[in-house]
Amino acid sequence: MNRFLIIAIDGGAATGKSSTSKRLAEKHNFLHVDTGSHYRSIAYHLIQANLDVNNVPGIAKFLQKLPVDTVISNGQASIILNNRPIPPADLRTPEVNSSVSRFASIPEVRTFLKSYQQSQEGIAKKNNFNGLIMEGRDIGTVIFPNADLIIFLDANPETRELRRKNEGISDSIAERDKLDLFRKTAPLACSPKAIKIDTSLLSLDQVISQISQLIENIGETRMT
Secondary structure (H helix, E strand, O other): OOOOEEEEEEEOOOOOHHHHHHHHHHHHOEEEEEHHHHHHHHHHHHHHOOOOOOOHHHHHHHHHOOOEEEEEEOOEEEEEEOOEOOOHHHHHOHHHHHHHHHHHOOHHHHHHHHHHHHOHHHHHHHOOOOEEEEEEOOHHHHHOOOOOEEEEEEOOHHHHHHHHHHOOOOOOHHHHHHHHHHOOOOOOOOOOOOEEEEOOOOOHHHHHHHHHHHHHHHHHHHHO
């Protein structure tokens, strides 16, 4: 591969974004960025600061003073807020699970994270990765609408609920979808440039194989 590539992976909860993105990042030496963890980190800090989702002025003021940085470990970029990492278990508590989509719907929160997420391209290049693979809900529509490859993962409700249960997460898929689809700012949407893959009946290896072939095809196209 002779050119830095940006791969956007969008989709709802439990469609396979994280597992797919991590494996692809390892296979192709891409920096992996999970933007869902960004919103969970914000939610965690806002909850700790006793800021209610309806207190938008207070949230905006809090974010203005919140230091943000990135740490890379095993090919994965993690957001660092307020100069300290948050234990992964603390990002998936029932309190964070139930509030993250509501905090993520606030325009000030999305604006705060947009430039940070776009800055990950430069971080990946600086650290000599072959590309950047970023997963979320608005990567191919808002963050990197001109990505080299945009994938939208989907799965039927039954499959997604089962996956969520197996992950030990109790939040409602239907409720998350409703909040993500109908928020005014950067809703979950499938880019017209996206290749849509239904993962309901596919194994993780099959999904990886399909997308890897698309990535390799891009690489071959760039070389000709």
